[in-house]
Amino acid sequence: MTPPRQIATTPEFGGGRATIPPAAPSTTEPAPNNVAHYLSFDPDGGVSVHAGKAEVGQNVRTSLAQAVADELRLPFERVRVVLADTSRVPFDRGTFGSRSTPDMVPRLRRAAAAAREALIDRAAERWEADTSALLSRDGSVVHAETGQALSFVELVPEQWLDVPFDDDTPLTPATEWTVAGTSAPKPSARDMVAGTHRFASDVTLPGMLFGRTLRAPAFGARLESVDLSAARAMLGVVALHDGDFVGVAAPTAHLAGRALAALRARWTSPERRVSDWGLYDSLKKEEGQTEGGRQLAERSRQEAGSVADALPSAKRVLRATYTNA
């Protein structure tokens, strides 16, 4: 068992540190399954969602926040989303294949549903009440009969709930969702139109260098020799050569480009000429020539129904050839 790790809470929402169980840093281990991996209850009454996904235009900030808001019965505006920062979010295999919604939304829903029940249990304990009379509403657990209320902040002063959940944690049925499925304003839209949103490429660090790599002039060309001296003579430029790889780095992107242009490289001229023109035919020709090519062709071939049978009965026939090479 890995020792519990220390995780810093978001400094802009109160800071502090809390101990949470370790996340599984492996592709074979199951996804982290403790509420503390995903949710923090912030001192201002908001909830921060931590997920190892990246916002790349799919508006995952909105959909993940909506799922958590639904299960916690918390207004959407009070859910914040912390993404991708690996020092703050649990392990995740990445953002790819349209998996953010089908994988992460149910997981966050289970985390939030488990959190909601744990909050209700805590309130029931304090009031010595039956949980059936308690419900989560607007950032508090309230007693339906007495009207007593305890905010999330009062219930989780430590900010993290060490509560496990699993695939059987019951979820709110889709018919009872009140937040997911509704339109929500894009959280970062204002910064994006104003040009103040910071993308990864907008971040600079002291002493940071800009890199450029030398590309082979033809597919399959091998590096015969390279002269780095002109690039290395430029102030602040670093030039590296390792096998067929040649790269330069410089304090500015422009200087890196000049350093790259100053490299004198000799490449072999491959016998097999492949270019954008004729690439498809070339790939097609090679497809059957190697075992790997044959296997790939077999795997990617999908057939259903019969084109020959369907064509005569089609109302309109369009003929065109599409390739992705």
Next chain:
Amino acid sequence: MSTRRASLRFYNPRVTGPLRLTVNGAPHELRDAPDTPLLEVLRDRLGLTGAKYGCGEAQCGACVVLLDGQPVPACITTIASAAGRAVTTVEGLAPDGELHPVQQAFIEADALQCGYCTPGMVVAAAALLRATPRPNDAQIMSAMQSHLCRCGAYARIVKAVHLAAQRTAS
């Protein structure tokens, strides 16, 4: 090297000494090499990271800024060619925090997804509306056709420009 070729196109060897240019109304004196891309000075020196580096070859429009009111790709515009002229970046459209009508319309029409192309789009649309206050679809598409949106928000971008035009032209 396409960037090299591109900068030669704008390089004026007769320019010597510090280069003076105005960015969002503020004067700047630059001692960089005259063929330094304007985009690099804006982003890395002046901290105006709104204009983005996309392709570096004037093919995507993410770096577009205004030079004396005209949209230009800052990635292949040298500081020498910008000398003595007024540069307006996306940050300059909302100098006091109050959004330009085009920026507001982009939010309302949901004309952005990842937002990387948005600054260039917004700047180009603002320039279009100054010259053509009530553009039709064809004029909008013509003005915006050198801007690529990988998310494919084009229809909503056209809608946003119309929305901004309705509010500003009266």
